[in-house]
Every structure is written in C-alpha cells, then in structure tokens.
Amino acid sequence: MSTRFKRSTIYRHFLIGAALVTFQAYLGYSAVNGQFGIENQRQMLEKIEALRAEQSSLQTQIDAYKLRIDLFNPTRLDPDLLSEKARALLSMAEPQDIVVPVSTLN
Numbered sequence: 001m002s003t004r005f006k007r008s009t010i011y012r013h014f015l016i017g018a019a020l021v022t023f024q025a026y027l028g029y030s031a032v033n034g035q036f037g038i039e040n041q042r043q044m045l046e047k048i049e050a051l052r053a054e055q056s057s058l059q060t061q062i063d064a065y066k067l068r069i070d071l072f073n074p075t076r077l078d079p080d081l082l083s084e085k086a087r088a089l090l091s092m093a094e095p096q097d098i099v100v101p102v103s104t105l106n
Contacts, residue, residue, distance in 0.1 A: 032038050071081055086092075093099055 030037060034040070070076070071078060087094075
C-alpha cells in the first residue's frame with residue numbers, strides 16, 4: 001500500500017488562479033454591461049423618465065377631452081356652446097350675426 005502523497009504542481013496552482021481571475025473579470029463585465037448592469041440601468045431610468053413625461057402629456061389631453069365631454073352633459077348643457085358648435089358644423093349663421101369673409105390668398 002502506497003502512502004506517497006502527490007504534490008501539487010505549480011501549473012495546477014496557476015491554472016486555478018487564472019480560472020478564478022477570468023471568472024471575476026466576467027462578473028465585473030456583466031455588472032457593468034450585462035442585462036441588469038449599470039449601463040442598462042441608466043438607459044432604463046432615462047426611458048422611465050421619457051415615458052412619465054409622455055404619460056403626463058397624455059393625461060393632460062385626457063383631462064381636456066373629459067372637460068369637453070362634460071360640457072355636453074344634458075343636465076348642464078350650455079346653450080351658447082351648443083349654438084356655436086351647431087353653426088360651425090352646419091356652416092350657417094343667424095340674420096343678426098356679422099359675417100366677416102376671410103380670404104384664402106396670402
């Protein structure tokens with residue numbers, strides 16, 4: 001029965017060290033440029049800010065449309081607004097209205 005121990009060679013130590021350094025380099029690279037790395041996180045934050053700005057713009061438009069819809073509520077119908085919209089839609093005027101023709105030429 002042999003009790004001789006095999007000594008590790010320097011090549012084996014070097015190979016293990018090189019593998020660990022390579023793995024750490026990979027982890028460092030993915031921390032900066034990976035899917036959830038620092039660069040992509042910055043891009044995602046910029047996109048979130050742009051989408052929030054777009055959301056506030058769209059919310060302003062929605063509120064304006066809701067206000068216009070509320071003006072046509074039958075319980076609060078404004079006769080002047082109704083008359084104005086009907087005349088604009090039908091291209092008609094009342095006899096007491098003053099009509100100013102607008103030239104299309106510049």
